[in-house]
Amino acid sequence: MITSLRGMNDILSEDYERFTYFINTATTVAQRYGFHFIQTPLLEETALFKRSVGESSDIVGKEMYQFIDKGKNDVCLRPEGTAGVVRAFIQKKLDRAGGIHRFFYHGAMFRYERPQKGRLREFHQFGVESFGVDSVYEDAAMIMMVSDILKELGIGYRLQINSLGDNNCMPAYRKKLVKFVQECKDGICEDCIRRVETNPIRVLDCKNEKCQELYIGAPKLIHNLCSGCSYDFDTLKKILEDNAIVYEVNTNLVRGLDYYSKTAFEFVSDNIGSQSAIAGGGRYDRLVEFLDGRPTPAVGFAMGIERLLELIVMPEIKREGYYIGAMDENAVDLVVKIAQKKRKTDRAVVDYKAKNLKNHLKAADKINAKFCCVIGEDELTSGTIWVKDLEGKTEAVLKLEEF
RNA sequence: GUGGGAUUAGCUCAGUUGGUUAGAGCACUGGUUUGUGGUGCCGGGGGUCACGGGUUCGAGCCCCGCAUCCCACCCCA
Numbered sequence: 001m002i003t004s005l006r007g008m009n010d011i012l013s014e015d016y017e018r019f020t021y022f023i024n025t026a027t028t029v030a031q032r033y034g035f036h037f038i039q040t041p042l043l044e045e046t047a048l049f050k051r052s053v054g055e056s057s058d059i060v061g062k063e064m065y066q067f068i069d070k071g072k073n074d075v076c077l078r079p080e081g082t083a084g085v086v087r088a089f090i091q092k093k094l095d096r097a098g099g100i101h102r103f104f105y106h107g108a109m110f111r112y113e114r115p116q117k118g119r120l121r122e123f124h125q126f127g128v129e130s131f132g133v134d135s136v137y138e139d140a141a142m143i144m145m146v147s148d149i150l151k152e153l154g155i156g157y158r159l160q161i162n163s164l165g166d167n168n169c170m171p172a173y174r175k176k177l178v179k180f181v182q183e184c185k186d187g188i189c190e191d192c193i194r195r196v197e198t199n200p201i202r203v204l205d206c207k208n209e210k211c212q213e214l215y216i217g218a219p220k221l222i223h224n225l226c227s228g229c230s231y232d233f234d235t236l237k238k239i240l241e242d243n244a245i246v247y248e249v250n251t252n253l254v255r256g257l258d259y260y261s262k263t264a265f266e267f268v269s270d271n272i273g274s275q276s277a278i279a280g281g282g283r284y285d286r287l288v289e290f291l292d293g294r295p296t297p298a299v300g301f302a303m304g305i306e307r308l309l310e311l312i313v314m315p316e317i318k319r320e321g322y323y324i325g326a327m328d329e330n331a332v333d334l335v336v337k338i339a340q341k342k343r344k345t346d347r348a349v350v351d352y353k354a355k356n357l358k359n360h361l362k363a364a365d366k367i368n369a370k371f372c373c374v375i376g377e378d379e380l381t382s383g384t385i386w387v388k389d390l391e392g393k394t395e396a397v398l399k400l401e402e403f
Numbered sequence: 404g405u406g407g408g409a410u411u412a413g414c415u416c417a418g419u420u421g422g423u424u425a426g427a428g429c430a431c432u433g434g435u436u437u438g439u440g441g442u443g444c445c446g447g448g449g450g451u452c453a454c455g456g457g458u459u460c461g462a463g464c465c466c467c468g469c470a471u472c473c474c475a476c477c478c479c480a
Contacts, residue, residue: 006471058478062404080480109480114404117473118480125480191477207476255479266480273473277480304480327438359433361440376438390440 007113007121009306018309019124022153023106026126026303029149030104033141035128038103040084042110046074052083052287054258056198063111077110080257081127081302082284083291089131090293100132106305118275118307127281127302131288134297136232139263139283140239142301146267146279147245149303154313157278159246161265162222162253163233164201166285169226170261174200176219184214205252222251229262236263255280259287263299272307279303319391321347323364327376329354335375338385338403364390373403 004010011019027037046066053060059079066076078084085103094101106126113119128145130138143159150157165173178200181188188203188211195202204215225233240247247265255264264282272278281301288296324339326332335350342348349367351360357374364372372388379385385403388395 003471063478111479113478115472116475119478123480127480257479274475275479280480302480307480357438358435358440360438363440365440372440374438378438386438388439393440395439 005121007115007119009120009122015309018312018314019305021314022305022308022312023126025152026106026149027104029145029152030128032148033102033128033145035102035104035130038085038088038105039107040078040081040088040105042078042108043075044078044084044087046076048083048087048291049076049079051290052086052257052259053080057257059111059257063113065110065112079111080109081105081107081125082129082257082259082287082300085127085129085300086287086291086293086298089129089296090288090291094131095288095293095296098132100130102128102130104128116275117273118304120306124305125302126305127300129298129300131296131298133299134285136235136263137239139232139299140236140243142281142299143240143247143265144243144245146281146301146303150267150278150308153308153311155269155278155308155311156271157267157269158248159265159267160250160253161236161240161247161263162250163225163229163236164255164261164264164282165221165225165229166261169224169229170221173219173221173224176224177201177203177221180218181215187211187214199254201254205254220251222249232262255282259284259290261285265301267303269307269311271311275307277304278307278311317368319368319370321349321369322371322373323349323351323360323367323369324373325351325360325363325375326354327357327360327374328380331375331380334380338373338375338400361388361390 046064049060049064055061064076064079066074069075085105089095089101089103104127107124108122109125110122112121115121128142130142143161147159164170178196181192181196181200181203189206189208192203192206192208192211195206201221203211204218206212206215222233237247237249250266253264253266260282262283262285265280266277267279268276269278270276279301281299283297283299285297286295288294288298322339322342324335324342326335332352332354336352339348339350349369351363355363357376360374361372370389370391372390374386376386379397383400384397385400386395386397387403
């Protein structure tokens with residue numbers, strides 16, 4: 001038997017219901033905030049991700065589905081959504097057009113990781129990207145949008161925010177931190193020694209207790225922000241408070257992708273295991289420029305759909321449409337014809353086998369039909385159809401022309 | 404990539420110190436004396452016990468390998 005690849009799932013039945021319910025809800029909310037759909041390719045040039053996500057990240061460093069195609073192009077399946085949207089934004093010359101451009105997207109992402117609960121090799125994200133707005137109000141809008149989506153879906157969460165600083169304050173802070181960590185080099189774990197080289201900020205949330213003790217006196221980014229970043233971060237907190245969004249400041253919150261600056265945030269759930277981040281995002285004002293576009297401020301987020309699926313509280317299923325069956329073999333053709341007519345406007349499910357009434361009612365009930373419609377010998381001769389409303393428990397015999 | 408656990412029917416799981424024909428519940432399917440469901444009763448189908456080796460007179464059970472899932476690390480949505 002051929003099975004699906006490791007970490008890649010089929011989505012059907014109940015999961016599919018949840019999946020589409022999520023997409024519909026998230027789409028509705030994004031549109032309320034003035035965002036428009038964008039679809040970009042699953043396959044992109046490898047260089048796009050190397051330049052945007054950053055070679056130091058695990059995503060680019062070891063998790064990409066990368067290969068050389070038949071035209072000798074170095075390509076890979078997208079590991080995240082932002083890079084492609086930014087590429088499209090620049091390619092369509094929207095950076096030159098100026099103004100504000102707001103997009104949302106959803107689709108499959110691919111990372112070659114070891115699978116576990118909430119971590120798949122093919123997974124799906126819903127995300128939004130906003131270009132051309134440098135106001136921190138837009139950052140707050142992102143957070144409020146995620147909050148709205150989660151609320152509509154009945155999902156509880158914790159929100160963590162942080163500021164990563166910008167070009168003015170981040171490099172200086174990084175230097176300061178590296179110096180601090182190198183001074184206590186002897187005591188720190190192997191992972192941290194590696195982190196100093198690749199992504200120094202990461203040492204701060206090391207889980208090693210010994211490291212944590214050593215880092216107690218480490219310089220905090222939050223105390224080293226330049227006046228602009230500091231002011232924006234304070235404003236962000238105030239906007240969230242004004243709009244009744246509960247948050248906690250996590251000074252160790254670091255985004256895994258290199259392109260983030262200033263506002264960073266993460267929505268966390270305590271009910272889905274160790275892969276607890278359900279949405280994450282932030283500002284990335286320099287990414288458009290990195291990818292050869294005109295400098296354009298931008299901010300966005302992404303949500304991991306599979307991680308949300310089991311948390312979604314689904315609305316009650318309602319009885320809907322028609323079940324149509326025959327009690328006499330001679331009525332089967334007629335029943336099919338009637339169903340075709342009904343399908344122009346409603347759901348109609350036909351049973352091709354002649355059965356007794358009781359079995360038809362059972363079957364109609366099973367598929368959650370609102371009406372159970374049956375044609376037997378009596379109806380056949382009189383040109384009628386027997387219809388029972390399974391909710392109201394009322395029944396009637398209608399002339400076929402009136403049905 | 405590292406460490407640990409699991410894998411028996413469509414699903415959730417039993418299965419004794421290795422010993423006849425591998426079980427249950429749910430689901431599916433049929434019947435329930437003449438045309439009334441979701442909730443009665445009776446029956447039926449369905450398993451290369453994940454896969455590949457080994458030990459043994461004999462393996463669902465013990466050993467080795469492998470695949471997948473789960474848990475933790477790592478990383479992240």
